[in-house]
Amino acid sequence: MATTEILLAGFGGQGILFAGKILAYCGLMDGKELSWLPSYGPEMRGGTCNCSVCVSDQPIGSPLVLTPDILIAMNQPSFDKFVKDVRPGGKVFFDSGLIEATTDRTDIELFGIPSQQMADDNALKGGSNIILLGKVIKETGIFSLDIMKKGIEKVVPPSKAALIPNNFKAIELGMNA
Amino acid sequence: MERNLMKGNEALAEAAIRAGCKCFFGYPITPQTELAAYMAKRMHKAGGVFLQAESEIAAINMVLGAASTGVRAMTSSSSPGVSLKSEGVSYIAGSDLPAVIINVQRGGPGLGGIQPSQADYWQATKALGHGDFQLIVYAPASVQEMVDFVVKAFDSADKYRMPVMILADGLLGQMMEPVSFPEINPDAYDKSSWAANGHGFKREHHIINSLYLKPDELEKSVVDRYKKYDIIKETETDAELYLTEDCDILLCAFGATARVVKSAVNDARAQGIKAGLFRPKTLWPFPVKEINEAAKNAKVLLSVEMSMGQMVDDIKLAVNCSKPVEFYGRTGGIIPTPVEVLEQIKKIGGTL
Numbered sequence: 265m266a267t268t269e270i271l272l273a274g275f276g277g278q279g280i281l282f283a284g285k286i287l288a289y290c291g292l293m294d295g296k297e298l299s300w301l302p303s304y305g306p307e308m309r310g311g312t313c314n315c316s317v318c319v320s321d322q323p324i325g326s327p328l329v330l331t332p333d334i335l336i337a338m339n340q341p342s343f344d345k346f347v348k349d350v351r352p353g354g355k356v357f358f359d360s361g362l363i364e365a366t367t368d369r370t371d372i373e374l375f376g377i378p379s380q381q382m383a384d385d386n387a388l389k390g391g392s393n394i395i396l397l398g399k400v401i402k403e404t405g406i407f408s409l410d411i412m413k414k415g416i417e418k419v420v421p422p423s424k425a426a427l428i429p430n431n432f433k434a435i436e437l438g439m440n441a
Numbered sequence: 442m443e444r445n446l447m448k449g450n451e452a453l454a455e456a457a458i459r460a461g462c463k464c465f466f467g468y469p470i471t472p473q474t475e476l477a478a479y480m481a482k483r484m485h486k487a488g489g490v491f492l493q494a495e496s497e498i499a500a501i502n503m504v505l506g507a508a509s510t511g512v513r514a515m516t517s518s519s520s521p522g523v524s525l526k527s528e529g530v531s532y533i534a535g536s537d538l539p540a541v542i543i544n545v546q547r548g549g550p551g552l553g554g555i556q557p558s559q560a561d562y563w564q565a566t567k568a569l570g571h572g573d574f575q576l577i578v579y580a581p582a583s584v585q586e587m588v589d590f591v592v593k594a595f596d597s598a599d600k601y602r603m604p605v606m607i608l609a610d611g612l613l614g615q616m617m618e619p620v621s622f623p624e625i626n627p628d629a630y631d632k633s634s635w636a637a638n639g640h641g642f643k644r645e646h647h648i649i650n651s652l653y654l655k656p657d658e659l660e661k662s663v664v665d666r667y668k669k670y671d672i673i674k675e676t677e678t679d680a681e682l683y684l685t686e687d688c689d690i691l692l693c694a695f696g697a698t699a700r701v702v703k704s705a706v707n708d709a710r711a712q713g714i715k716a717g718l719f720r721p722k723t724l725w726p727f728p729v730k731e732i733n734e735a736a737k738n739a740k741v742l743l744s745v746e747m748s749m750g751q752m753v754d755d756i757k758l759a760v761n762c763s764k765p766v767e768f769y770g771r772t773g774g775i776i777p778t779p780v781e782v783l784e785q786i787k788k789i790g791g792t793l
Contacts, residue, residue, distance in 0.1 A: 285617075292446050292619055300446070300617040304472055304555070325704030326779055327616050418446075 267320035268406055269329040272393075273346055274338025276313045279393035282419065283336065284315035286397060290407040290415035291319040299327035312341060319406065334404060336396055337363060338379075347372075355404060357396050375403055377441040383434065391434040398438020409435065442621040449584045450475035450545065450614040453607070455483070456588040457515055457541070460595045461627040463489040464507040464514040466500040471555045472611035473519045473545035497522040501529030501542075508538040509649040511636030513595050513627075517543035519611070520561050521552055523569070530604055531570030535651030537635075537666070539598035541591065542576070542606045545614040548774035556774025557611035559696060562751035565608045566725040573663045575670055577605040577677060578724040580695040584618040590722070592625055597677065599630040601669055608724060610747065612697040612776060670726075679722040680731035684710065688717030690790045691739035693732070693756055694746065695721050698777065702745050705782035714790050724752075729759045736760055743789055745782055746770040 270287060274280045281302050291298030301316040316329035331351045337343040337358040343365065350356055352371040360376030367374075377399055383391040394416075401407050407415070416431045447455070454476045457465070465484055467477040477493065484491035490507075494500035500516045507514035518526060523544045533540050546561050548554035565578045577597050579590040587609060594605040632638075637647045653659035681699075684706060685691060694702040699720040709716040719735040721728050736742060742764055744753050750768040757766050769785040771777045 288446055288617060292444060298446075298619065301612065302615060304611070304615050324618070324700070325707070326701040326776075327612070327618075328701075328776055328778070330778055330780075 267318055267322065267324065268334065269332050269351075270317040270319070270334040270336070271314060271329045271332035271346060271349075272317070272336040272338075273312070273314035273342030276311055278313075278338045279390060280313045280338065281315050283393040283397055284317050285419050286394075286412070286415045287317045287319070287407075289418040290411050291317075293414040293418065294407060294411050296320060297323050299324040301327045312339075314342065334400060334406070336400065338393065338396070340364065357400050357403075359392060359396070373403075375399055377438065379438070382437055382441065386433070386437060388430055388434050388437075391430065394431050394434035395438040395441070398435040399441055400438075401435075402439040409439070442623070444619040444621055446617050447584060447620050448475055448615060448617050449581075449587045449609065451479045452584050452620045453543065453587040453591050453609075454479035456591045456622065456625070457595070458483055458487045458489065459622060459625045460592045461513045462515050462541070462595065463512040464504070465489070465491050466494050466503040466507070466514070466516050467518065468494055468497045468500050468522060470519045470522045472547055472557070472614050473517055473522075473543070475614070476517045476543065476545070497525035498529065501526035501533075504540050504542075505529055505533050505536065505538060508533065508540045509536070509636070510638040511632035513539070513541075513599070515541040515543065517545065519545045519547045520549050520558065523561065523564070527564075527570040530576070531572050531574065532651050533604045534570065534574035534576070534666075535572060536649050537602045538604070538649065539595075539602050540604045541594045541598055542604055543591075544606060544608050546608065546610040548772065554774040555611065557613075557697060557776055558747050558772065558774055559608075559610055559698060560748040560751065560772060561608065562724065562746070562748060565606050566727070566755070569606070574666065575603075575725055577601070577603065577673060577726070578608050579606070580608050580722060580724050581613060582696050582699045582720065584613070584616065584620045586722075587613060588620055588622060592627075596628050599628070599632075601673060602635075603669070608696070610697050611774075674726040677723060678726050678728040678731060680728035680735075681718070681720040681722060682731065682735045683718040683720065685717035685719060685735040685739075687715055687738060689715040689738075689740050690786060691717050691719055691736050691742045692782070692786070693719045693721075693742055693744045693752065695724060695752070698745055698747055701777055701779055702782055704779040705786060708779060708783050709786045709790070714786060716786050716790070727755045727759055732756065732759045736764060739764060741789055742766045743785060744768050744770075745777060745785070747776065748772050
């Protein structure tokens with residue numbers, strides 16, 4: 265497989281870096297080459313936040329994602345800022361409850377699901393990011409559900425292991441959305 | 442070997458502990474802070490000392506003190522903090538002490554910014570402090586090299602009794618990549634002839650000193666040190682040569698920039714342009730033999746850096762100005778993109 269470049273973007277606190285970390289660990293579990301690069305600095309303390317993840321069979325060159333194959337946008341400014349950069353043929357995943365998807369691009373695929381609302385309805389507080397990941401693996405096939413579960417188990421710290429079933433549930437919600 | 446996923450800063454800290462670093466002194470600064478935070482968490486469990494000093498100046502002087510006793514000691518910072526350490530580094534060099542200094546570079550001058558930069562190349566390779574002295578400078582380009590080079594750095598520091606620097610940048614410090622920790626058996630160096638670690642009235646006391654009031658004595662100490670540097674220049678250079686055998690245009694880049702450039706070289710090759718990459722892993726000593734080997738068939742060289750072109754002079758000197766050396770760079774915290782670099786390759790390569 266060629267390199268898949270993924271960009272995740274949203275507000276600080278929406279779990280952008282965490283979702284990126286899950287994708288990175290999926291790559292690790294899947295025996296791939298990968299890189300994970302956060303925006304750092306003031307973004308970590310609130311405001312906008314984004315994260316680049318590259319997954320490949322080859323060593324990763326530049327870890328900075330400028331033309332994503334997959335964009336995961338969790339707020340309006342992120343969608344507006346990055347949708348123009350998506351590679352032709354790329355896929356955009358976003359929270360349709362928070363984002364009005366206005367773009368004149370016809371060479372990309374848009375997948376909007378009301379992930380925040382779905383999380384709230386299913387008592388999965390803070391699970392919007394994971395629900396979107398479920399949609400991503402269903403529509404792109406980048407990782408299997410099995411690898412995704414392994415990735416989640418790696419990222420969730422032992423002290424919060426009780427939350428793992430909720431994350432699995434969020435993935436399945438996203439896959440079925 | 443088990444693959445771990447770690448940030449460059451954290452992987453470097455873990456490797457330093459495994460390499461036998463027993464004393465870490467530092468002061469927080471973005472984008473290096475995870476390194477100190479990791480040390481704070483792990484060092485005491487590894488039987489060592491972590492101490493957050495009141496300033497960078499204090500931290501480097503604590504390194505001087507710890508290194509005087511013969512233990513492996515390290516400090517880390519980012520660009521403005523490294524400037525503060527320069528006096529201490531000069532004293533460490535003048536006292537012939539082994540120590541490891543990490544610079545996870547950010548944009549400058551002044552407080553600059555917090556995004557990645559390579560604008561401390563001159564500082565690291567030419568003048569990190571006053572007086573006649575050099576540091577060995579390693580330039581990692583991956584999280585794995587953050588690990589491998591810090592192990593090397595401690596060994597080189599002990600072997601030559603001198604300060605050694607890892608010149609990284611914010612991108613390498615912040616990114617996560619798979620990394621393996623090799624079996625690390627730190628070489629044992631006999632420090633009994635100089636370490637000031639307590640004589641118990643059983644031997645002459647050892648003096649750690651950089652003050653020589655008699656010029657002839659000072660001159661001799663400096664000249665002796667430069668004989669050591671000659672050996673290092675002969676034996677310690679290291680570089681990666683990528684697709685250089687038949688290249689018309691040789692790109693030169695180190696650290697994180699070399700990753701971007703490698704992508705651009707691959708893109709250029711796909712378009713039929715014979716590009717290659719020379720990546721120095723040691724910035725001092727500069728890999729003179731290696732760059733001449735890489736450049737033997739090239740018609741032009743192109744240095745790509747996250748600075749205004751600080752490595753260009755070293756390249757010109759190394760190839761003795763036998764070929765044109767062009768430059769492309771971004772600075773202030775902006776990372777050049779493979780697309781930009783490819784454009785430069787085409788622009789320069791188009792005239793070949």
